[in-house]
Amino acid sequence: MLHSIDFTIPTGRIYGLVGHNGAGKTTAINALLGLISYEGDVKVLGLNPFANRSKLMLDTAFISDVASLPRFLKVTELLSLVEDMHPNFNRQKAEQILADGDIRDNVKIKSLSKGMMAQLHLAIVMAIDAKLLVLDEPTLGLDITFRKKFYRRLVEDYMSENRSILITTHQVDEIEHLLTDLIFIRDGRIVLDANMDDISNRYIQILVLPEVSEEAMAHNPIFVTKQMGQDIMIFDDLEEGIATSFGTISTPSISDLFVALMEKKDASQKSANMGATK
Amino acid sequence: MSISTTKALLKKEFIENKIALIYVPAILIAITMLTFLFGIISNRHGWLSEIAVSSNSHSRGDIFNMIYTSSMLAWLIFLTIMLFFYFAGSFSADRKDNALLFWKSMPVSDLQIMTTKTLAGMVMFPVIILFWSLIAAIVGYIVFLLVTNNFPIIASLNSETSLSTFLNLQGSVLVVFALTLLWYLPLFAAVGLLGTLVRGWAVPAFILILSMGSAVEALVTLSDEGYFSSLMGERFKAPFTIISDMKDMNPLAGAKVNELISASNFVPAYISSVDWVGMILGWVVAGIFIFIASEYRRRRIQA
Structure with missing residues (x-):
C-alpha cells in the first residue's frame, strides 16, 4: 500500500526507484501504468492512466517484474502480433537486437530459457518508440554480459531527451552510472527523491x-x-x-x-x- | 480499434485454439471417412444392398446432399459445445503464464480484447467449421462416387444431386448456424463472464448456477414451471424446436429424400419463426456480461 507518495518525472531523465521487497515499488509502477485503481491524482504523459491505459500504452512501454510473454506463440508470431497491434513498434529494430543473441525466430516461446525470454521481451520493448519506458527488474535472471550490454544499449541507442525511463532493480550498483535521479521507497513512503548531483x-x-x-x-x-x-x-x-x-x-x-x-x-x-x- | 489490431487479436485467438479448430475437425473427418470407406469396401453386412433394396425405386432424390446436410447438425452441435468451452476458457486465457501483463502493455483496451474474443467465437470459429464442413462435403462426395460405382441402384435413385441443390442446402444451413449461435450468444457471454471470475471452473459453475437457480425457484414457488427455469429451458431448446417444427422443409430435420430444399422458401420461413424480441434482449444481456467481464479484467494484473 502506498501512502501519499508524490513525485514527478520530467522528460530526458532516467529515474531509479529503489526499495526493499514489498516496499511498494511495483504497486507504484502499476498505478503509473494504469494497471490498478488508486486514490489521488496520477498523470502520466498528461493522461489519467487507469482511465486511459490503452491510449497511454501508445507512448509507454514496460516490462513487469515477472516473465509475462505468452508462451503458446512462436517468436516470429509474437513479433507479427505486436507489429499489427502497436503502431510505434519497429519489427526490424527488434530483429536487429535479437540478432545479437541466439534466439531463433521459429521456436516456441515456452521452449526459451528464462534469460532468453527476458532478452526477447527487452528487444520488443526497445523496439517501441515510447516516450516513457518503465522497467521493473528488467534484467532479472540474465547473465552479467547481457545485463551490461542491455544497459549500454539503453543509454546509447534508446535514451534521448524526449524520453524518460523509470527503472527498479535490486542490482542498483549496475545502473548507478546511468541514473539521473533516484527515489528510495520504504513501506509505501518516499524517503528520498533527488537528482544524482x-x-x-x-x-x-x-x-x-x-x-x-x-x-x-x-x-x-x-x-x-x-x-x-x-x-x-x-x-x-x-x-x-x-x-x-x-x-x-x-x-x-x-x-x-x-x-x-x-x-x-x-x-x-x-x-x-x-x-x-x- | 484499427483493422490491423482486430486482425492481430483474431490471429492470436486462432493460434491459441488451433487444436479445436484444425486438428480435432481434421481427425473427426478422417475417422468418419475412413469408417465409411472401410464399410463400403468390406460391405461386411451387405448394408448397401439393403439400402438399395429398401429404397422405393420410384423415388428420385438427392441422397448425397441429404446425408451431408444431416451431418451439418453434428457440426452445429460440435461448434456449439466448442464455443461453450471456448468462451469459458478464452476470457481468462490471457492470465496464463502472467501473460495478462504483456497484453496490457499493448495499446488495446480490455473491452476491445473481450469484444474481439466474442467476435472470434461468433464469426471466425463458425467460418472455420463451415470450411471444414465443405472439406467434408468434397471428401464425402468422393466416397459417395465410390458407393454409386459399386451400387448402380443407388446412383439411379440419386438423380437430383447437383450443385444447385447443394448450394440451396448450404445457404439454408448457413442461416440456421448463424441464428442458432446468435440465439445462444447470452449463454456464451455468461459462461465467458464466469470464466473471468473462476477460470477453469466456468462450465461447472454455469451448470451449478442454472441448477441451483431452478431448484431455489421450484422451492419458493412450489412449481417446476417457474420463470427462471422456463426462460433458460426456452433459451436452450428454441433453435431445436424451430428445426423440429419445420420438419417438412428443414434440411437438418431429416426431410424426405425426394423433397428438395429451396433456400428461397426455407430462409424466410426460418427467420420468421425466430423470437426476435428474445434474440435482441439476449444480445443486450450478452453485451452487459461482456462489459462486466472487461471491467473485471481491467482491474486484474495477476494470474
Whole structure:
C-alpha cells in the first residue's frame, strides 16, 4: 500500500526507484501504468492512466517484474502480433537486437530459457518508440554480459531527451552510472527523491581517521560501519571543511546510501517503538 | 480499434485454439471417412444392398446432399459445445503464464480484447467449421462416387444431386448456424463472464448456477414451471424446436429424400419463426456480461 507518495518525472531523465521487497515499488509502477485503481491524482504523459491505459500504452512501454510473454506463440508470431497491434513498434529494430543473441525466430516461446525470454521481451520493448519506458527488474535472471550490454544499449541507442525511463532493480550498483535521479521507497513512503548531483553534494562518505572517530560521531552520521578496523561513516549535509578533517571523503554508492537511509529509518522506528513501550 | 489490431487479436485467438479448430475437425473427418470407406469396401453386412433394396425405386432424390446436410447438425452441435468451452476458457486465457501483463502493455483496451474474443467465437470459429464442413462435403462426395460405382441402384435413385441443390442446402444451413449461435450468444457471454471470475471452473459453475437457480425457484414457488427455469429451458431448446417444427422443409430435420430444399422458401420461413424480441434482449444481456467481464479484467494484473 502506498501512502501519499508524490513525485514527478520530467522528460530526458532516467529515474531509479529503489526499495526493499514489498516496499511498494511495483504497486507504484502499476498505478503509473494504469494497471490498478488508486486514490489521488496520477498523470502520466498528461493522461489519467487507469482511465486511459490503452491510449497511454501508445507512448509507454514496460516490462513487469515477472516473465509475462505468452508462451503458446512462436517468436516470429509474437513479433507479427505486436507489429499489427502497436503502431510505434519497429519489427526490424527488434530483429536487429535479437540478432545479437541466439534466439531463433521459429521456436516456441515456452521452449526459451528464462534469460532468453527476458532478452526477447527487452528487444520488443526497445523496439517501441515510447516516450516513457518503465522497467521493473528488467534484467532479472540474465547473465552479467547481457545485463551490461542491455544497459549500454539503453543509454546509447534508446535514451534521448524526449524520453524518460523509470527503472527498479535490486542490482542498483549496475545502473548507478546511468541514473539521473533516484527515489528510495520504504513501506509505501518516499524517503528520498533527488537528482544524482544533489545526492553527491548532500551525502558524503568518510573513511574516518581513528583519532577523530569520536569527534565525527558527534556530527550524527546517518550510517556507520567498519572496514579493516576503520570506521566508515555517511553524513547528510556535513560541511566540507569539517568533513575533510575527519578523513578520506568519497561519494557513497547507491547501495551504501540505500542501506544507510533504510537503517536510519529502522533506528528511528525502533526508538519510536521503544518510546511507545515505555 | 484499427483493422490491423482486430486482425492481430483474431490471429492470436486462432493460434491459441488451433487444436479445436484444425486438428480435432481434421481427425473427426478422417475417422468418419475412413469408417465409411472401410464399410463400403468390406460391405461386411451387405448394408448397401439393403439400402438399395429398401429404397422405393420410384423415388428420385438427392441422397448425397441429404446425408451431408444431416451431418451439418453434428457440426452445429460440435461448434456449439466448442464455443461453450471456448468462451469459458478464452476470457481468462490471457492470465496464463502472467501473460495478462504483456497484453496490457499493448495499446488495446480490455473491452476491445473481450469484444474481439466474442467476435472470434461468433464469426471466425463458425467460418472455420463451415470450411471444414465443405472439406467434408468434397471428401464425402468422393466416397459417395465410390458407393454409386459399386451400387448402380443407388446412383439411379440419386438423380437430383447437383450443385444447385447443394448450394440451396448450404445457404439454408448457413442461416440456421448463424441464428442458432446468435440465439445462444447470452449463454456464451455468461459462461465467458464466469470464466473471468473462476477460470477453469466456468462450465461447472454455469451448470451449478442454472441448477441451483431452478431448484431455489421450484422451492419458493412450489412449481417446476417457474420463470427462471422456463426462460433458460426456452433459451436452450428454441433453435431445436424451430428445426423440429419445420420438419417438412428443414434440411437438418431429416426431410424426405425426394423433397428438395429451396433456400428461397426455407430462409424466410426460418427467420420468421425466430423470437426476435428474445434474440435482441439476449444480445443486450450478452453485451452487459461482456462489459462486466472487461471491467473485471481491467482491474486484474495477476494470474
